Amino acid sequence: MIKPFSIEDSEDCKEIISRCFDESVIIEEKARQYIKKRYMKNGYFLRESAKYPIFVYKKRGKAIAIAGIKENMIKKFYVHPDEQGKGIGKELLHYLERIAFKNKYKEIILDSYDNSLNFYISHGYSINKKFVREWDGVKIPITIMKKKITKE
Numbered sequence: 001m002i003k004p005f006s007i008e009d010s011e012d013c014k015e016i017i018s019r020c021f022d023e024s025v026i027i028e029e030k031a032r033q034y035i036k037k038r039y040m041k042n043g044y045f046l047r048e049s050a051k052y053p054i055f056v057y058k059k060r061g062k063a064i065a066i067a068g069i070k071e072n073m074i075k076k077f078y079v080h081p082d083e084q085g086k087g088i089g090k091e092l093l094h095y096l097e098r099i100a101f102k103n104k105y106k107e108i109i110l111d112s113y114d115n116s117l118n119f120y121i122s123h124g125y126s127i128n129k130k131f132v133r134e135w136d137g138v139k140i141p142i143t144i145m146k147k148k149i150t151k152e
Contacts, residue, residue: 002095005045005054005066012063013045013056016080023081026115027140034138048076055095057088064088069096072105077116093123101149112143120145 005013017039021032038044045066048054052070056063057079065088067077074096079089100108109128112120117127125145133140 001058002055002092003058005049005056005068007046009056009063009066010043010045013066014040016063016066016078019081020078024084024115025113027113031138031140034135035140038135053099055092057092059083059088065092067092067096069099071103072100072108074108074110077110089119090123097147097149101151106148106150108147108149110145112145114141114143117143117145120147123147 018036021036025032027035045054048068052068052075054066054068054076057065064083065079068075074093077089077092077096079092097108110120110125121127125147127143128146129144131142131144133142
């Protein structure tokens with residue numbers, strides 16, 4: 001079940017991010033540790049949820065996926081590694097696309113790591129641009145993907 005993020009979801013979201021970066025995301029170790037540290041700060045998701053809507057997918061009362069949407073950009077899309085391949089990501093992705101469509105956007109954008117490209121391509125996204133983002137001297141390879149949205 002998809003619900004808006006609440007402060008009670010914070011620890012579950014930290015676990016999702018930590019496990020994804022430990023088990024799924026393929027980037028250099030320095031970048032992995034930098035991003036994990038950034039997301040693990042107390043109150044991080046609560047602060048982000050004040051800037052744009054963040055949603056969690058809950059199963060048996062526990063958040064197992066997280067994603068946000070800021071205007072027409074999907075942000076912080078992660079599914080717990082134990083729950084990947086079960087349709088949860090697909091459901092959450094379509095949920096966010098419907099929000100963008102309802103808000104009159106014709107295109108949706110997201111940043112992806114290489115390990116997730118095939119998932120997004122299988123849902124109609126195309127690669128727009130590849131580049132290396134640098135935060136505090138840490139280089140992180142990113143792929144920007146786009147999709148035209150024409151229906152709810």
